[in-house]
Amino acid sequence: MRPQKVLDKEIVTKLVEVFRSNGYDGASLSELAEKTGLKKASLYHRFPEGKQGMAVAVLNYLGEWAEENVFNILNDETIPPAQRLLRGLDNIRVLYSDGKNACVLRAFSLGSGLELFENQIKNGMTQWIDAFKTIGKSFGLSEGKAQKYAVRTLVELQGSLVVTKGLNDLSIFDQTLKDIESKYLNK
Amino acid sequence: MRPQKVLDKEIVTKLVEVFRSNGYDGASLSELAEKTGLKKASLYHRFPEGKQGMAVAVLNYLGEWAEENVFNILNDETIPPAQRLLRGLDNIRVLYSDGKNACVLRAFSLGSGLELFENQIKNGMTQWIDAFKTIGKSFGLSEGKAQKYAVRTLVELQGSLVVTKGLNDLSIFDQTLKDIESKYLNK
DNA sequence: GTCTATAGCTAGATAGAC
DNA sequence: GTCTATCTAGCTATAGAC
Numbered sequence: 001m002r003p004q005k006v007l008d009k010e011i012v013t014k015l016v017e018v019f020r021s022n023g024y025d026g027a028s029l030s031e032l033a034e035k036t037g038l039k040k041a042s043l044y045h046r047f048p049e050g051k052q053g054m055a056v057a058v059l060n061y062l063g064e065w066a067e068e069n070v071f072n073i074l075n076d077e078t079i080p081p082a083q084r085l086l087r088g089l090d091n092i093r094v095l096y097s098d099g100k101n102a103c104v105l106r107a108f109s110l111g112s113g114l115e116l117f118e119n120q121i122k123n124g125m126t127q128w129i130d131a132f133k134t135i136g137k138s139f140g141l142s143e144g145k146a147q148k149y150a151v152r153t154l155v156e157l158q159g160s161l162v163v164t165k166g167l168n169d170l171s172i173f174d175q176t177l178k179d180i181e182s183k184y185l186n187k
Numbered sequence: 188m189r190p191q192k193v194l195d196k197e198i199v200t201k202l203v204e205v206f207r208s209n210g211y212d213g214a215s216l217s218e219l220a221e222k223t224g225l226k227k228a229s230l231y232h233r234f235p236e237g238k239q240g241m242a243v244a245v246l247n248y249l250g251e252w253a254e255e256n257v258f259n260i261l262n263d264e265t266i267p268p269a270q271r272l273l274r275g276l277d278n279i280r281v282l283y284s285d286g287k288n289a290c291v292l293r294a295f296s297l298g299s300g301l302e303l304f305e306n307q308i309k310n311g312m313t314q315w316i317d318a319f320k321t322i323g324k325s326f327g328l329s330e331g332k333a334q335k336y337a338v339r340t341l342v343e344l345q346g347s348l349v350v351t352k353g354l355n356d357l358s359i360f361d362q363t364l365k366d367i368e369s370k371y372l373n374k
Numbered sequence: 375g376t377c378t379a380t381a382g383c384t385a386g387a388t389a390g391a392c
Numbered sequence: 393g394t395c396t397a398t399c400t401a402g403c404t405a406t407a408g409a410c
Contacts, residue, residue: 022297023210025209025212026299026300102296106349111214112213122355151362152366155346159344163338163341166312176342179339
């Protein structure tokens with residue numbers, strides 16, 4: 001087999017950048033090709049399903065990253081809750097580059113992205129809520145309270161990314177994560 | 188003058204629908220024409236600046252609506268704070284159709300929309316924060332606390348719209364507005 | 375596996391008749 | 393003021409050489 005000019009993982013991480021800053025409709029194959037360093041035809045060789053296949057790869061990649069670095073940590077009952085929370089929040093900072101990166105679930109929630117990826121978006125957000133629900137219960141919250149806290153946490157996270165981007169002010173993302181932290185620690 | 192087939196205001200409200208559910212890049216002239224009931228060339232007659240001009244009209248229309256129905260009410264010091272808050276929140280429910288509508292400031296925060304309308308987005312969000320800051324002070328909060336509350340309120344509002352859409356669950360928007368309400372009433 | 379070249383279509387935008 | 397017809401540029405996607 002002829003060696004790949006660009007490794008799969010490298011390609012996907014480049015695709016991630018384009019899709020999450022432009023949304024599904026706004027991400028053009030020209031830019032996807034340019035940023036990955038491959039020609040359009042080569043991209044189609046890697047992703048026979050075309051643009052939609054690339055978007056699926058992006059969703060899967062970020063979903064797995066979040067599962068490994070956020071959900072699994074928040075859910076790991078062998079670690080004290082406070083420690084789990086802090087490590088999870090740290091990785092959330094990494095995932096969103098301290099607020100500079102958009103969330104792909106949100107970026108895909110418009111136009112044809114919403115129609116094509118409705119289920120992936122719903123499942124992704126549900127996983128976030130479930131993970132925060134688990135840690136809420138570890139902090140001693142009731143089922144109902146843990147659920148409510150978890151939804152509010154996702155709401156705050158998503159909202160902080162929107163407002164951080166809109167005002168171009170990273171302190172909003174930073175402050176929101178601190179608020180989430182103390183909400184659980186002083187529940 | 189030959190009478191307009193479609194009134195200006197009717198056109199803009201149709202443009203609003205297309206832009207906020209598709210974003211700037213995702214809104215096509217074909218759909219904008221179809222939804223307004225005008226042909227593309229007629230749309231260009233009304234908006235000589237083209238698609239960008241239509242987007243500006245949308246931003247202005249929604250900005251004026253919010254100023255009249257939300258900001259001015261929250262800022263009206265002749266009315267008791269609690270009453271102002273409830274009326275403002277009611278109109279926010281109208282603006283977003285109980286969570287079914289996206290926020291155009293967020294929809295434009297991707298791709299070329301972000302580059303073209305960076306200032307309008309920033310100014311729009313700042314107005315929201317200022318209005319909530321004013322009412323926070325009316326509720327007796329200090330300058331600093333009122334600012335922090337206001338930012339968090341906008342974060343929660345935006346986040347609730349994202350998550351409401353992603354999970355297709357209007358109760359999230361509803362609950363968030365109730366939370367905002369009690370946050371101020373029980374400050 | 376990557377490339378050049380291009381098909382087929384739709385995008386945003388315009389000319390000119392009525 | 394609205395329309396039909398059309399332009400150019402960009403889009404997603406594919407064919408076929410290497």
